[in-house]
Amino acid sequence: MPLYEYLCRDCGMKFELLRGINQADEPAPCTQCGSHRTGRLISLFAAVSDGKIVAGPTGCTTCSSHTCAGCGLHG
Numbered sequence: 601m602p603l604y605e606y607l608c609r610d611c612g613m614k615f616e617l618l619r620g621i622n623q624a625d626e627p628a629p630c631t632q633c634g635s636h637r638t639g640r641l642i643s644l645f646a647a648v649s650d651g652k653i654v655a656g657p658t659g660c661t662t663c664s665s666h667t668c669a670g671c672g673l674h675g
């Protein structure tokens with residue numbers, strides 16, 4: 601089962617979850633604050649500073665521009 605990395609948009613917590621591939625883009629509650637405003641990181645490209653994503657593809661795999669209804673990480 602693959603290990604996925606997630607970032608909480610509320611508290612900046614990064615956490616990892618073992619999930620099935622078909623669950624990878626489902627919302628993952630933050631392990632620290634319980635927020636559901638989290639997004640999956642693509643580790644090789646994401647750059648995080650002070651809990652904010654500053655570069656690279658972020659959020660879910662359907663994020664392609666400034667807005668993504670899938671994960672809400674943008675906008």
Ligand SMILES: [Zn+2]
Pocket residue numbers: 608609610611612613630631632633634635
């Ligand atoms: Zn959190």
